[in-house]
Amino acid sequence: MPYTQMQGAATPVPVVGTEGVRLKLADGREIIDGLASWWSVCHGYNHPHILAEIEKQLRVMPHVMFGGINHEPALKLARRLANLLPEDLNHVFFADSGSVSVEVALKMAVQFWLNRGVQGKNRFVSFKYGYHGDTIGAMSVCDPLNSMHAHFKGFLHEQFVVDLPRDNATVAALDDLLSTQRDRIAAIIVEPLVQGAGGMRFHEPEVLEALRSL
Numbered sequence: 001m002p003y004t005q006m007q008g009a010a011t012p013v014p015v016v017g018t019e020g021v022r023l024k025l026a027d028g029r030e031i032i033d034g035l036a037s038w039w040s041v042c043h044g045y046n047h048p049h050i051l052a053e054i055e056k057q058l059r060v061m062p063h064v065m066f067g068g069i070n071h072e073p074a075l076k077l078a079r080r081l082a083n084l085l086p087e088d089l090n091h092v093f094f095a096d097s098g099s100v101s102v103e104v105a106l107k108m109a110v111q112f113w114l115n116r117g118v119q120g121k122n123r124f125v126s127f128k129y130g131y132h133g134d135t136i137g138a139m140s141v142c143d144p145l146n147s148m149h150a151h152f153k154g155f156l157h158e159q160f161v162v163d164l165p166r167d168n169a170t171v172a173a174l175d176d177l178l179s180t181q182r183d184r185i186a187a188i189i190v191e192p193l194v195q196g197a198g199g200m201r202f203h204e205p206e207v208l209e210a211l212r213s214l
């Protein structure tokens with residue numbers, strides 16, 4: 001378990017199979033996996049269509065790198081993702097986890113300014129109760145207090161972790177931060193719909209609109 005002291009951790013439960021929403025345990029019991037293996041199996045385990053497609057693809061070509069080459073299945077997925085996103089978001093970078101995708105996004109934001117010849121914009125604005133992952137860069141933009149990361153203070157990059165712009169005072173505070181620190185701030189990072197790990201706090205549409213307008 002992440003962030004769990006091994007000496008006090010419970011013994012892991014052996015699983016021998018999966019089906020639909022269920023985990024089959026070694027002792028014969030079956031339990032419902034309400035977490036869907038941390039949301040990665042949202043269509044259920046052993047879904048026949050997904051299994052068939054994986055088997056088919058494994059025989060054709062299990063994996064190739066994206067270093068100067070690509071392939072139709074990746075292009076197809078990229079097109080479908082781009083179609084789901086607002087009009088100007090038409091580029092896709094595949095990463096191997098949520099945390100790595102956040103690392104990539106942070107680096108892209110820093111590189112954006114460097115490409116424009118602007119130095120020093122390498123800090124981020126993020127929000128209290130936010131969670132963006134467990135790699136070092138992603139940890140730095142999480143809420144440092146209301147999270148599992150408090151022990152790592154001093155090790156992580158210092159970012160601007162502020163209140164979500166919910167009312168006049170917090171909108172003004174964020175506006176002020178963006179003005180006074182504009183030479184240091186590369187980007188704002190926010191969970192798109194809900195602050196999940198921070199307590200299932202759903203964003204009000206007005207908050208996201210306020211952020212977009214800043």
Ligand SMILES: Cc1ncc(COP(=O)(O)O)c(C=O)c1O
Nearest residue numbers: 097098099100131132133191196
């Ligand atoms: C909003 C958000 N960003 C990033 C992550 C990190 O994803 P991963 O666990 O795949 O690294 C999570 C994981 O729950 C998340 O909820």
